[in-house]
Amino acid sequence: MWKVFGENPEVVLEPENRSKSPAEIQSEFGQIAALRDVSFNVNHGETFVIMGLSGSGKSTLVRCLIRLVEATSGQIFVDQEDVTLFDEGELREFRRSKVSMVFQHFGLLPHRNVIDNACYGLEIKGVEKDERYNVAQQMIDMVGLKGWEDSRVSELSGGMQQRVGLARALAMEPEILLMDEPFSGLDPLIRRQMRHELAELQRQIHKTLVFITHDLDEAITVGDRIAIMRDGEIIQLGTPEEIILNPLDEFVSEFTEDVSKERVLNLGSVCVEPDLILTLPGGIDQLKAAMDGSGVEYAVCVDETESVLGVTSRSLVETAERDEDI
Numbered sequence: 001m002w003k004v005f006g007e008n009p010e011v012v013l014e015p016e017n018r019s020k021s022p023a024e025i026q027s028e029f030g031q032i033a034a035l036r037d038v039s040f041n042v043n044h045g046e047t048f049v050i051m052g053l054s055g056s057g058k059s060t061l062v063r064c065l066i067r068l069v070e071a072t073s074g075q076i077f078v079d080q081e082d083v084t085l086f087d088e089g090e091l092r093e094f095r096r097s098k099v100s101m102v103f104q105h106f107g108l109l110p111h112r113n114v115i116d117n118a119c120y121g122l123e124i125k126g127v128e129k130d131e132r133y134n135v136a137q138q139m140i141d142m143v144g145l146k147g148w149e150d151s152r153v154s155e156l157s158g159g160m161q162q163r164v165g166l167a168r169a170l171a172m173e174p175e176i177l178l179m180d181e182p183f184s185g186l187d188p189l190i191r192r193q194m195r196h197e198l199a200e201l202q203r204q205i206h207k208t209l210v211f212i213t214h215d216l217d218e219a220i221t222v223g224d225r226i227a228i229m230r231d232g233e234i235i236q237l238g239t240p241e242e243i244i245l246n247p248l249d250e251f252v253s254e255f256t257e258d259v260s261k262e263r264v265l266n267l268g269s270v271c272v273e274p275d276l277i278l279t280l281p282g283g284i285d286q287l288k289a290a291m292d293g294s295g296v297e298y299a300v301c302v303d304e305t306e307s308v309l310g311v312t313s314r315s316l317v318e319t320a321e322r323d324e325d326i
Contacts, residue, residue: 001038001074003060003232006031009072022231034060035071036232047202047209049219052229058212061229062178065210066099067091078176096125100169101178108153108164115140115149118167125172132171139167142201159190166198170205180212195221216255220244228252274300280309284320291317 004012004025011017012031025033034057042048050058063069065076067083076083078098086094100121108117119127119136127135140149143163153161162182169177183191199222202209213219219226220240227237228251236248244261247253276299278287291299291314299317301309 001035001061001064001076002033002072003035003057003064003069004031004033004072013073033232035064038074038229038232038234040227040234040237042208042210043224044208045206046224047199047211047222049211049213049223049226050229051213051216051219051226053214056229057232058214058229059180062101062180062210062212065178066095066101096121096172098174099176099178100172100174101180102162102165102169102182103180108161108168110153113150113152114145114156114164117153117164118171121168121172135173136167136171139171140164142170142204143167144197157190158186159194162186162194170207174207176208176210178210178212181214182211183218184214191218198222216259220259228255276300277302278312278317279304287320288317 002009002013006029008029009031011029012020012025012033017025017029018037020028022033022036025031036057038057038061040048050061052058060069064071065083067076067086071084074084078094083091083094109120112120115133115136118140119132122132122135137149140146143166145160145163145167148156148160153164156164165182183194186194195218202222209222211219211222223240225237225239226243227234228243229235230251236243236252238246243252244256244259247256275296276290276294278290278299278301280287280301280303297314299312301312303309
């Protein structure tokens with residue numbers, strides 16, 4: 001996908017110009033290349049994080065996904081349908097039924113109370129009052145705002161206001177939830193709390209999330225995979241573990257240098273599948289034959305219930321006279 005701002009964006013898409021840097025494109029053609037040949041897929045139920053510094057193109061990208069900003073070139077497939085080909089009615093229905101967006105600055109209506117804000121999308125959709133209030137109440141409970149239904153949004157803290165925005169998005173029962181730096185305006189402590197709450201909520205609702213941030217710690221907390229952007233391009237895409245342990249270039253290394261590797265490492269990262277498992281007691285001759293036939297130097301020993309007893313070596317097995325010697 002490409003997004004070029006300017007009066008003559010097509011010139012940037014000509015083969016000889018596609019590899020030019022944003023600075024060269026702006027200098028030569030007076031165009032702004034906000035997105036440059038961006039391509040990725042998001043799996044169902046995945047939290048896909050797009051991160052980068054200010055001006056990297058991440059917010060433009062998420063807006064292109066639902067055509068709040070029209071891409072200059074490219075295709076956007078959702079359930080095998082190309083969103084770029086939707087007419088006005090199809091696009092409106094797509095936004096109403098399949099996708100919801102949570103904005104950076106909440107976008108709440110100050111003259112409405114909490115529950116009326118939460119059910120606003122359902123009201124626009126034409127859902128009956130009793131039904132929309134019932135759904136909104138469920139979402140308010142889910143995001144931890146039970147008891148605040150009749151409060152004005154001005155009476156809420158920033159974190160609580162963001163929860164209202166999330167409840168409003170979830171009330172639409174979207175398949176896809178887009179979140180554009182939803183916690184960036186919050187105090188650090190509240191922000192940390194909100195990202196952990198979102199990660200826990202996602203374990204319950206299993207929505208497909210596209211989450212925009214400039215904070216790597218936030219990306220690691222909520223993301224299954226992370227795409228790092230620079231100058232309108234995705235320069236690395238992978239799991240948090242892959243990003244932290246194997247940065248592709250100096251830019252990504254600088255992004256990750258302050259993150260402890262223990263944040264992404266677990267036993268699965270350092271363990272390997274054993275080549276040979278010996279069950280004890282098993283008869284010393286059979287154990288020796290198994291070790292000889294495997295060609296490995298070490299084996300994992302388990303008991304009859306498959307509980308691990310430890311690790312043994314070829315030399316121990318060869319010199320053993322009974323199981324207890326292994």
